Amino acid sequence: MTYQPQSDLGTPAGTGEPVTLTIDGRAVTVPAGTSVMRAAAEIGTAIPKLCATDNMKAFGSCRLCLVEVEGRRGTPASCTTPAEAGMVVHTQTPQLQKLRKGVMELYISDHPLDCLTCAANGDCELQDQAGAVGLRDVRYAAGDNHLGQAKDLSNPYFDFDPSKCIVCSRCVRACDEVQGTFALTIDGMGFGSKVSAGTAADDFLSSECVSCGACVQACPTATLQERAVVEIGTPERSVVTTCAYCGVGCTFRAEMRGEQLVRMVPWKDGKANRGHSCVKGRFAWGYANHQERILNPMIRASIDQPWREVSWDEAFAHAASEIRRIQAKYGKDSVGGITSSRCTNEETFLVQKLVRAGFQNNNVDTCARVCHSPTGYGLKTTFGTSAGTQDFDSVEQCDVMLVIGANPTDGHPVFASRMKRRLRQGAKLIVVDPRRIDMVRTPHIEAEHHLPLRPGTNVAVLTAMAHVIVTEGLADEAFVRERCDWDEYRHWADFVANPRNAPEALQPVTTVDPAELRAAARLYATGGNAAIYYGLGVTEHSQGSSTVMAIANLAMATGNIGRPGVGVNPLRGQNNVQGACDMGSFPHELSGYRHISDAATRKLFEADWGVALDPEPGLRIPNMLDAACDGSFKALYVQGEDILQSDPNTRHVSAGLAAMECVIVHDLFLNETANYAHIFLPGSTFLEKNGTFTNAERRIQPVRKVMTPINGLEDWEVTQGLANALGLGWNYRHPSEIMDEIARLTPTFAGVSFDRLDELGSIQWPSTAAAPEGTPVMHIDGFVRGKGKFVVTDYIPTDERTGPRFPLLLTTGRILSQYNVGAQTRRTANVVWHEEDLLEIHPVDAEDRGLKTGDWVRLASRSGETTLRATVTDRVAPGVVYTTFHHPATQANVVTTDYSDWATNCPEYKVTAVQVAASNGPSDWQEDYEALSERSRRIEAAE
Amino acid sequence: MSGTHDHLVYMANQIAANLAMEADAVKATADHIEAFWDPRMVAAVLSDGAGLSPVAAAAFEVLRGAEV
Missing domain, CATH: 3.30.70.20 (Alpha-Beta Plaits)
Incomplete structure (x- = not known):
């Protein structure tokens, strides 16, 4: 569309009963609490303004929005004057015109008159309002002013x-x-x-x-x-x-x-x-x-050779022949694919379809494996659907927030701002996290309770909270009787009530003050609408799925499910984690979370796709790597995912990749995985393609192409090219046709189409005949599975233990300015905030080792070692160290282990026993890897 | 842990331990493995069950029976 500024009605809408007033002779009805300025704007009357904007409270300082109100003296500011029934307002009178012009004249008298060369020329409210009030000259002589002050150019943006x-x-x-x-x-x-x-x-x-x-x-x-x-x-x-x-x-x-x-x-x-x-x-x-973006397909016979640029047709033909060669030699199950949570629903759906229909097996997995796969398992088991229960707006009705294993101000900053706004309004906050994350204490916000648990003890803490709720009679048994399986509840309640699950009994394990834990449990159970927000600090553990189910147990036991303001809210890491899971990316299920062994579901897909589907689950990512090391898995197509940097135990990942005969990387850049690739298919950015993403609140939203892909093809076209080279005969002309197929085959997406998304802006699944415009809050009248299921979650310690050689616990996470493996953000000016991964270490532990902030340190675990710089801080508890994994030079995952969640194999990134010592340079691994990367990224000069 | 087979046995034991509180832990373990494991992984453990916990071993016997 032609450029138009976004509309601005001046002040937020009121929320009271309707009131009718008259503005410039026209009647207007607005909710009580609405300002006169906004009421006028709603009938198209733009009262001049400068300090007002509709996403903030009225301020009343600029004196430009004056109006006259019959029966009242003076000229009140319309932004701070509430509309009232029967009020008669005039916005344009000679007196108002004179006043506004005078005010504007004062503003302009101290403003550089460089409009023609100003960057905002044509997009400046001051310029617009000067015109609106009819200012034609400034009478004041030059005097003291603020002109010529130095600019602050420190921010890169x-x-x-x-x-x-x-x-x-x-x-x-x-x-x-x-x-x-x-x-x-x-x-x-x-x-x-x-x-x-x-x-x-x-x-x-x-x-x-x-x-x-x-x-x-x-x-x-x-x-x-x-x-x-x-x-x-x-x-x-x-x-x-x-x-x-x-x-x-x-x-x-x-x-x-x-x-x-x-x-x-x-x-x-x-x-x-x-x-x-x-x-x-x-x-x-x-x-x-970015100059490092790869724009042409490339192939090579082995990873020690330089890349050779080829045409798309040659790349597709070569990839297909390699897949078929390997399947002929090693069997149809020797190949697989990985979908990406950074790609669209349509792209993800096509990759899993390529594997199931083209490779004829179910060896497809997604990077959600290493982040939120326990969410899928845990919430499906307890509630019946693999998704969060609320929309984001729900936070505005929340009275108590329990934030566990999440760092919203860094990981989900825009939602964190909404959380903080609600907390400033008086909602209470409980934080369960080994680190003192920013939300524990930030301007005008202080958590009621921070439970700084020992990493790996989430289940023990949540079970102890449940113990308090059950034994102190704080459970909502009426809700449980109506909505959940009562016998299962009793079994669970008996378990949590056991004295061994009391906060005092578990303190040696959790290190959490029992009195503080009891108080937190009481607040969660009795503080009004209570919502749980969680992240990867919950899922990335050997009991990740158990923790998700323990969270669901708490919500059900206290009746905090099925209405706005409550619920269980997984904060998804990447943009389309929810969507990638919805689209059937996991090896055991088709889109909509239907198991591959279900004959009726398979029949539906088989009829639509015209192929027979394998009824057995395929390999998960870690199993693919294991199988590669064992020689039964030989080829992999990876779209938009960098498993070498993001997945745990880098040595094992590299060994698996090196054992394969054909690795196809489809990405924007020669990422770390591409060091082991034989075929590179250049990807397109989200700016260059059409499709949809589904966010953490199940909201399906359009991704619209704003520029031509500079690599030549949108990603769905690349997958289609590969599929057709394999003989699949796909003929999608636009991603909307892929979404139509998804909707046709997936009951929860039945009402979704690109046309409907254009019409509604977004849709939260399930979108069905009963809820055609989507479902903001789930489980309102009953759980998707019928009765809510309580699951006993016994605390089982991880086998990753500290000891004399590795006395500290490493936990990993991310920082505001960087994203995931940093492939995108490292190639922006965001590096000014975070140019390297740092190791946070408590002052006591640092002193023991003679370390100070800025020192190079060696971080070693049973898996491997790396070096990075230390930062000494009491944000982490004694005995705990923390780092991020945004930079390949650090290779933080050389250190992490291959322990994983018992139900889903989600890696245990959050608990690694380590030792930290002073260092004077990179580790052998880092030096060897840097040399490998340099060799592997060579591209033959074009002839 | 080292080696794929050891890893599979470890995973099976981990599943059995976490499902120990189920009314029928053996069935729950067998059902979980059947639902989420690729057949080659199941076959590898069926061919060599050394190191399996009693519940995990019983679960694989259930799976062996289902194969027949």
Whole structure:
């Protein structure tokens, strides 16, 4: 569409009973609590404004939005005047015109008149409003002013030019109200007032600013301006699409000039993000045009040879012949594929279809294996469906949040802002985490209870909480009797009530203060609407699935399921984890979580696809690697996933890959896995293709192509090319046809189509005849499985134990500015915040080893060792160390083990026994690997 | 753990341990393995069950019976 700014009604909507008033002779009815400004805007009357914007509370400082109200004295600000029944308002009178012009004249008298060369020319509210109030000249002589002040160019993505600032406080309020970081303030008073990031010694980069962009979006002038707009110019059109980073699934307007992306602006109508963004989605899209992106298919006979660029047709033909050769030699089950949670639903569906219909086996898995596979298992077992129960809006009705094994401000920052807003409104917070994550104590928020458990003891802590709830009579037995299997509940209640599960009895294991744990359990059970939010700190354990079921048990026992404000909410790591799981990426099930052994389901797919399907489950990713080492698995097609960097026990992964005869990597870059690949198929970014992503709240959202893929093909076309080279005869012309097939074969997607998504914006599955517009909250009248199932979750310690050689516990995670293995974010300016993985170590442990912040350290486990720099902090408990896995130079997964969740084989990333010691250089592994990478990435010069 | 076979035995024992509280732990273990394991993994353990816990071993006997 042609570029239009997003509409702005000035102030948030009210929520009261309807009231009718008259504005400029026209009647308008709005909810009580709505401002006169918004009421006017709703009938198309734009009252001039500068300090008001509709995602923040009214402020009433700019004095431009004055109106007259019959029967009242003065000229009140319309933004802070609530609409009332019978009110008669005038927005345009000679007096108002004079007042507004006078106010505007004062603003402009201290504003550079460089509109023609200003980056915001044509996209500036101050410029617009000067025109709206009819300002034609400025009478004031030159005097003291704020012109010529130095710009703050410290942030890599936006400039701060204080000479253009009108001190409307929109940026400060956005940082407070929308983002919740409180990094900005108005420093000084009167004429000396100025926007300040942090202390006088700070600039934006050194301040606590998290670069979410809310201030830039809020600024009505060019004071805070995206640098891309400065360099490229203002956009000329926009396309609404969905972010390709985390599982929040923010929707953005990709604002374009021709085929050049100028900026990503959070879409105010986006139901997941409600107009907010984080540093990744808002700014970190430069990887799409990074010089290291591979644009042509390449092949090589062995991994010690350089790559040779070939045509798409040659690449497809070679890949297909290799697959068929290997199947002929080693059997049809010797090949498989991996789908990606970074790719669209349509792409993922095609890859699993390629494996099942083309490879004729079920050796397909997804990177969700290594993150949220226990969520699928645990929630399907207890509730009957492999997904979270709520929408994000639900948090606004939550009274108690239990955050366990998640770090929302880093991993899911936009939803974290919504959580923090609710907490500032008075909701209570319980954090269960070995680290003192930011949410434990952040401006205007302090957790009621932080339970800093020993890594690996989630089940013990949750069972102890259940013990308190059951033994103190806090369970909602009426809910349980009505909604759950009562006998199973009694069996579970008897188990948790056993004294061995009391907080005091488990303290030696959990290290959690029993009194604090008891208080947390009481608050969860009795504090009103209680919701559990969890992440990979729950799933990536040897008892990951048990922990998910223990969470479900708690929610059911307290009746916190089936209405807004409560529920069980897995915070998905990557953008399409939910979708990749929904699409039948796991080896044991078809789309919609139906087991491959179910003959009726198989028959449905067989009729549609015209092939017979194997009724037996295939190999999971770790099993594929095991089988490769054993010689029975020889070829792998990997789309959009870098298993060498992301999966545990790197040595084992590399051994598995090296044992294969054909590894096909389909990705944007020559990633680490590609070091072991024989065929490389270049991928397209989310900006270059159509499709859908499904976020953590089951919300299916459109991904829209905003530019031509510079590699030539969208990813679904690449998979189709490979399929057709294998003789499958696919003929999809557009991803909408793939979604039609998904809807035809998947009952929970029955009502989903691209047309419906265009019409509704998004749909939360299940979308069925009974709920054609989707299902925001699940299990309202009953669980999908019928009766909710309580599962006894006995705590079984991991076999990964500390001892004299490895006395510390390593847990891994991520940081705000980087994403997963860093393939995208490392190729953006986000590296200014995190250019290397660091090892967090407690001061006591550091002192024992003679370490200080910045020292190189050797991190060793039973699996391997690496080196990285230390940072000494009490965010981690004594005995615990923490690092991220964003950088291949660190190879943090050389250290992690191949212990995994008992039910799903999700790796136990969160518990590795390690030793830390001073080091003076890279490990042998790092040096060898760097040499291998250099050799493996050679590309033959074009002839 | 070392070697694929040892890994499979370890996984089977882990499943059995975590399903020990089920009313019929042997059946629950067998059902889980049948639902989630590739047949070659099951076959590998059926051919050499050394190291299996009693419940896991019984579960594989159930699976062996189902194969016949």
